[in-house]
Amino acid sequence: MTLSFTVSISQTDDKNKKFVEICRLEHKIFAKDALARWPDARLWTSPGQFSFPIRSVPNSYVWGRDVSGVLDTSSLEEMTNSTNLLPSWTDEIEYETLESGTFRVGLSPVTLYETAFFHKKSKSLIVTDALIRVPSVPPVLNDPDKLLLISKRSTSDPLPADSLEARTIGWEKTALLVSYFFPEHEEFDPVTPGVVTWTEGWHDNFLALSNRLLVPPVVRELLYAKNPTSVRRWVDRVSGRWDFQKIVPAHFEAPIVANSADFRRAFEFLEDNTIDAFPANDLARGLKPIADLVLGRK
Secondary structure (H helix, E strand, C coil): CCCCCEEEEEEECCCCEEEEEEECCCCCHHHHHHHHHCCCCEEEECCCCCCCCCCCCCHHHHCCCCCCEECCCEHHHHHCCCCCCCCHHHHCEEEEEEEEEEEEECCEEEEEEEEEEEECCCCEEECCCCCECCCCCCCCCCCHHHHHHHHCCECCCCCCCCCHHHHHHHHHHHHHHHHHCCCCCEEECCCCCCCEEECCCHHHHHHHHCCCCECCHHHHHHHCCCCHHHHHHHHHHHHHHCCCCEEECCCCCCCEECCHHHHHHHCHHHCCCCCCCCCHHHHHCCHHHHHHHHHCCC
16 A cells, blocks of 8 residues: 555557556546546556555455556666566656555554656656646646635635635645644634634745645655655666656646756655754644654653
8 A cells, every 4th residue: 555656557559659647645536437438558556556445445446457567666677677578668668666665554564655757858857756846826626615615714704705816825824734744823712612713934944845846744754754764765767777857746846957966855854854844833733643642752
């Protein structure tokens, strides 16, 4: 299983090759429809996939068919192992799989994986959750009604008129919520039960998060903290092997103009966790207690 997982579906015909990447936990629900659309396609997954929270769900239910192969380690390593089935598209797209750590989900140990891909022709690095860049303006595909709902100073306030300013406020607060779960300036109203109010300062916290290449707070503080040595080896393999010029993550802004030096810089915290640290008060009430529990920290 992987919280940050990648599934690839490849189809080869006389004219072209189709490559579809479907990312993140339970995003694999779209794979079944994709495979139905391309019945001759083959299905490749990162290791250890299952349907969360129930295990041992038949492949016929999850995918609609059996898995063609598993992207265990690296296209470079598996090329030298004649017993492994190698995807037909590795002449165009290479991959490196990260084993980021093992956690307990319920009563069972679960190892989390992410597979990064390098598309040679476009010099693009494709990742799932490893990196993001949060834009300062709301992406066009965001639901305006939801942005306006979150833009309110208090949940008891009326919905504001639709404007770019209101949408942007909603976007900034949304980015903080999904990054930290319970960010610093989101407060329960001390007088009215069930009402939440945003206090001044959230915009500065958004500025600290946005417009830069970074490992997302959830991934950095929880997933990559479990086995930083393994993550560091994967970073070295990815940055040392491929000369990419842009990064295409599954979330937030894409594509991002960035190279291997930028990629390595985003992971400098693996050597010193005080480098480029997230605001302590944004972490304190949501993400940090969860990470402390999962990682066994007091």
